[in-house]
Amino acid sequence: MRVTGGDAERGRVVALNHGCGACHVIPGVRGAVSWAGPPLSEWARRGYLAGHLPNSPENLVAWLRDPQAIAPGSAMPNLGLTEAEARDTAAYLFTLGAERLPPVPAGQPMGPKEAGPREEPRIRPRA
Numbered sequence: 001m002r003v004t005g006g007d008a009e010r011g012r013v014v015a016l017n018h019g020c021g022a023c024h025v026i027p028g029v030r031g032a033v034s035w036a037g038p039p040l041s042e043w044a045r046r047g048y049l050a051g052h053l054p055n056s057p058e059n060l061v062a063w064l065r066d067p068q069a070i071a072p073g074s075a076m077p078n079l080g081l082t083e084a085e086a087r088d089t090a091a092y093l094f095t096l097g098a099e100r101l102p103p104v105p106a107g108q109p110m111g112p113k114e115a116g117p118r119e120e121p122r123i124r125p126r127a
């Protein structure tokens with residue numbers, strides 16, 4: 001899914017520089033291996049954000065700018081991202097998990113095979 005006006009590569013750098021990896025697993029962001037918060041892998045396939053908002057780019061941008069406004073008392077801090085930084089970060093997160101599958105619109109169940117096991121494991125088992 002394209003996030004209007006966001007640049008995914010810049011967003012990856014925003015996530016790196018704002019320490020998102022202190023709390024999240026984020027594929028492609030060096031050091032982002034913490035399980036303090038929910039993992040953000042396969043983000044494009046996520047149906048909901050913070051447990052109740054449909055996972056749309058606009059909602060993600062709003063979340064990144066001010067998590068407390070959406071989930072008061074949430075442990076996710078407000079990291080002071082600008083609108084542009086939040087847009088770029090959202091663009092990056094929406095590249096995760098979008099490689100093979102068309103994006104699933106928020107709240108819509110995935111079709112047969114879309115949620116099933118991958119044809120090839122990402123990490124090959126040891127021979």
Ligand code: HEC
Pocket residue numbers: 014015018019020021022023024036037038040048049050051060064071074075076077079081089
């Ligand atoms: C201090 C730890 C911490 C930091 C730093 C942090 N987060 Fe979070 N984040 C959380 C927690 C905890 C949640 C779960 C909050 C909730 O659902 O109320 C969360 C939730 C999220 C969600 C929604 C996840 C879901 O499954 O609904 C996204 C997206 C997200 N964070 C992105 C980021 C990004 C991008 C950054 C860096 C700009 C960042 N976070 C920095 C702790 C953190």
